[in-house]
Amino acid sequence: MLAMNYRGPYRVRADERPMPRILHPEDAIVRVTRSCICGSDLHLYHGMVPDTRVGMTFGHEFCGTVEQVGAEVRNLNVGDHVLVPFNIACGKCHFCQQGLFGNCHESNAQATAVGGIYGYSHTAGGYDGGQAQYVRVPYADVGPMVIPDWMDPDDAVLLTDVVPTGYQAAEMGGIQPGDTVVVFGAGPVGLMAARSAWLFGASRVIVIDHVEYRLDFARVFGPAEVYNFREIDDMVVFLKKLTDSLGPDVCIDAVGGDAAGSAIQTLLGTKLKLEAGNAIALHWAINSVKKGGIVSIVGVYGPTGNIIPIGNVVNKGITIRANQASVKRLLPRLIDHIKNGHMNPKAMITHRVPLTDVADAYHIFAAKLDGCIKPVLLPNGL
Amino acid sequence: MMTKAMVDTSAMPGWGVDADAENNPTWPMRQIDNQQTRGLSWQRPAQQHPHVEVLRSIEHNRLPAVIGTSTPPSGLSGAIRRYAFRRSESDWWHWLLLMGADRINVVEGVIEDLAHGKVPNIPAELGAKAEWKYNKKGFVLKAGTVLALGLGVAAMLRGGPRPDSAEEPAAPAEPATTMLPAPYWETPPVPAAPVVLIAPDIA
Numbered sequence: 001m002l003a004m005n006y007r008g009p010y011r012v013r014a015d016e017r018p019m020p021r022i023l024h025p026e027d028a029i030v031r032v033t034r035s036c037i038c039g040s041d042l043h044l045y046h047g048m049v050p051d052t053r054v055g056m057t058f059g060h061e062f063c064g065t066v067e068q069v070g071a072e073v074r075n076l077n078v079g080d081h082v083l084v085p086f087n088i089a090c091g092k093c094h095f096c097q098q099g100l101f102g103n104c105h106e107s108n109a110q111a112t113a114v115g116g117i118y119g120y121s122h123t124a125g126g127y128d129g130g131q132a133q134y135v136r137v138p139y140a141d142v143g144p145m146v147i148p149d150w151m152d153p154d155d156a157v158l159l160t161d162v163v164p165t166g167y168q169a170a171e172m173g174g175i176q177p178g179d180t181v182v183v184f185g186a187g188p189v190g191l192m193a194a195r196s197a198w199l200f201g202a203s204r205v206i207v208i209d210h211v212e213y214r215l216d217f218a219r220v221f222g223p224a225e226v227y228n229f230r231e232i233d234d235m236v237v238f239l240k241k242l243t244d245s246l247g248p249d250v251c252i253d254a255v256g257g258d259a260a261g262s263a264i265q266t267l268l269g270t271k272l273k274l275e276a277g278n279a280i281a282l283h284w285a286i287n288s289v290k291k292g293g294i295v296s297i298v299g300v301y302g303p304t305g306n307i308i309p310i311g312n313v314v315n316k317g318i319t320i321r322a323n324q325a326s327v328k329r330l331l332p333r334l335i336d337h338i339k340n341g342h343m344n345p346k347a348m349i350t351h352r353v354p355l356t357d358v359a360d361a362y363h364i365f366a367a368k369l370d371g372c373i374k375p376v377l378l379p380n381g382l
Numbered sequence: 383m384m385t386k387a388m389v390d391t392s393a394m395p396g397w398g399v400d401a402d403a404e405n406n407p408t409w410p411m412r413q414i415d416n417q418q419t420r421g422l423s424w425q426r427p428a429q430q431h432p433h434v435e436v437l438r439s440i441e442h443n444r445l446p447a448v449i450g451t452s453t454p455p456s457g458l459s460g461a462i463r464r465y466a467f468r469r470s471e472s473d474w475w476h477w478l479l480l481m482g483a484d485r486i487n488v489v490e491g492v493i494e495d496l497a498h499g500k501v502p503n504i505p506a507e508l509g510a511k512a513e514w515k516y517n518k519k520g521f522v523l524k525a526g527t528v529l530a531l532g533l534g535v536a537a538m539l540r541g542g543p544r545p546d547s548a549e550e551p552a553a554p555a556e557p558a559t560t561m562l563p564a565p566y567w568e569t570p571p572v573p574a575a576p577v578v579l580i581a582p583d584i585a
Contacts, residue, residue: 008488011507024448026428050480051463053453054491072428090447092424106427106447109438111471116450123480126436126450137447139427273481275493363509369516 001122001134002055002379003360010049010366014358019059020128020136025072030084030139031032034157035130035355035377036061037119039187040256040300042366044121048257048270048277048302051110058119059377060086061161063131063153066144082144082323083156084137085164085327088116090126091142102324107138113303114324123303127171131358135378145331154337154346155286155338158188163334163345165298165325166254170200172296173250182239182288184250184281186226188213188348188374189298190254194222195343197250207244208235208284229261239288249293249307256299257306268327269306271276278304283308289318297322351375352382437467459487 005015013091020029038061046054063083066076066283075083089096090106095115108125116138119129129135137144147156154201166189175181181197183190186209197205207224215226232238240247255271265283269275277300285295286309295318313320337343350373353361361375391397425448436456438445455463466479495502513521 007491007502007507010509011488011502011504013503013507023433023451025428026448047484050477050484052484053459054487054494055453055457057452088448090427094421094424094428097424107449109436109442109446110467111439113471116446116448122437122450122452126452128450128452143511161433302477303471304474357511359507359509360512363512364516367509367510367513367517 001133003128003354004059004160004377006044006052006056006058007054008328010045010363012045012359012362014056017132020134022068022070023136024138025070025221026139026141027070028066028073028076028137028144029068029356030062030064030082030130030135030137030144031067032059032062032130032133032135032379034063034065034153035059035326035379036157036160036375037159037164037361037365037375039189039258040120040161040238041362042258043277043300045257045362045366046258046270048273049121049123050302050304053122053126056119056121057128057132058125059129059131059135060118060120061157062118062135063147063155063160064130064135064159064380066140066177067134072220072304073140074120078147079145081147081153083147083160084118084130084135085143085145085331086120087143087324087327088118088127088138089142090128090139096142099326099329100323101143101326101328111184111303119326124320131377131379132356133355142302143328145328148335151335151338152346154349154369154376155344158345158348158374159331159334159338160327162188162326162348162374163192163343164330165189166194167196167199167330167334168254168281168323168325169193169204169254169296169298171330172195172294172298173197173200173252174294174319174321175200175250179249180204180206180243181225181250181252182206182208182285183252183254184208184285185254185256185259185299186211186218189216189255189371190252191348192343192345193252193254194218195300196225197252198222199337202250206239208249211368213375214368217373229288235261235284235287239284244288247288247293249290249292251289251295253282253285253292253295253297253299255281257298257301257308265307272354275306276304277306279308282306286312286316286318286320289316291316292318294319294321298318299326348374349376353377354381355379437463439467440470457487457490459483459490462486 001019002014005013005016037370040059043049066078066080087101088107089101093105095103095105110122116125118127118319126184170177170193174180181202194207205222205224207218207226208229210228210230218224219226220225222247229235259278259281265278265280269278282371289295355377364372365375430448436449462479462483466476469476475584
């Protein structure tokens with residue numbers, strides 16, 4: 001079968017690889033119909049996530065048809081078209097029982113902080129991902145969900161990560177009716193966070209980025225007020241001035257370690273790897289949010305440390321909430337939102353690329369070429 | 383197995399009277415109201431038996447029931463990874479060693495390709511086709527910069543005595559110790575990628 005093959009920072013290709021096999025009675029093998037490249041994949045692509053091994057296949061946002069099931073799989077049948085949440089979760093452990101499907105204790109041997117994630121380095125379990133024609137899906141009765149007949153598969157594939165992550169960002173913000181919400185990052189997750197903020201009752205949604213075409217998109221898709229931080233001298237002062245000097249009620253970091261906007265953070269985090277990425281978006285979030293406000297983090301950082309103004313967190317009485325999205329918990333609600341027209345995730349898809357051109361797809365997405373918002377790989381054709 | 387009870391809370395006046403699930407800052411993610419027991423008490427799924435080497439965090443007291451088996455550790459990078467896994471996730475060296483192993487693994491990957499008779503097409507892996515198609519100006523700028531640097535380095539390596547120092551004995555030529563890979567922008571452009579732009583359909 002054909003699969004994406006990581007060869008080192010900025011280098012990927014499609015290669016013939018062995019077919020995945022059932023390795024556990026609760027496994028399934030899925031023939032991938034759509035597989036997105038996620039902004040989080042760019043952290044791997046840029047060599048920022050420890051234990052990202054050459055030869056691995058990335059891809060944690062995918063849907064496809066069930067090709068084969070293990071002996072203990074009860075809820076799926078061969079031929080079902082399923083969306084597969086990016087979390088690999090057993091459904092039984094202490095954490096899954098709490099709805100913390102992103103923190104499963106029975107799916108990641110290499111680390112305890114996070115559960116298993118498809119194609120996301122060995123720090124997230126060492127599973128090959130869905131940027132391939134076929135993929136092994138563990139705990140097949142827990143994660144995968146049969147796509148409703150009425151649902152567009154383009155919406156379905158975005159329900160595996162982007163939509164729930166953006167939605168959970170807003171949920172963790174504890175947004176109350178009338179709140180002002182600032183979203184740092186106009187990538188797909190930031191766009192979904194901005195869209196979701198309205199569903200929780202926000203009265204004002206502001207999106208910050210430096211890529212003009214993405215800000216233009218956010219202005220319509222959010223809809224949101226948008227500002228380019230390259231044109232602003234001091235981001236925190238600017239946001240205070242926008243909000244009667246008090247600061248926004250909720251700030252959402254939808255950027256993570258691949259941020260831009262601070263030379264020192266770029267040097268330490270992005271270039272020298274002495275921080276777990278560039279944390280300038282989080283720095284701005286903490287310093288601009290209202291006293292007693294909430295900072296919600298869904299941007300991905302590495303497992304080491306970052307320079308952030310933790311003293312201001314204490315002095316301002318800020319609540320910080322963060323997690324990998326608990327996709328399975330959120331799916332029923334989000335499916336309703338799509339059905340009721342509250343969300344239109346597929347509008348973010350700008351590029352459809354055959355798997356053979358995976359290197360170009362990564363480059364277009366990473367370098368923000370050709371107006372790219374969200375690329376989708378088609379491993380088995382249209 | 384339940385988490386050890388350190389005190390008998392049933393005898394403690396007022397225990398839990400202010401507990402309010404919705405005032406829990408982790409609500410609604412952390413839903414614990416239906417839990418009968420805490421701790422390592424769940425019924426585990428069947429254990430997957432690894433057919434390849436799988437490294438395990440020392441913070442785990444046992445191998446998780448299901449494990450990933452992609453790209454087992456091998457070579458020098460594998461040895462470093464094994465050493466890194468003697469340290470906990472809290473230890474900075476654990477991660478720095480893994481990052482170092484990742485970089486060595488890239489060189490191992492090129493050697494592995496060559497050993498299998500495959501010369502990696504690094505320009506294609508870097509996405510040169512897309513760069514040429516969508517960012518010609520940047521492509522040319524990068525190509526010019528790298529070409530200039532390459533020519534400069536080559537001139538330095540080949541440089542003999544200058545005319546004004548012709549009488550000085552020539553220094554022995556430094557042996558080239560590193561073969562630099564050809565930068566991708568030095569190769570001719572390849573046909574455009576079959577990338578299809580889909581106009582956003584904004585509701």
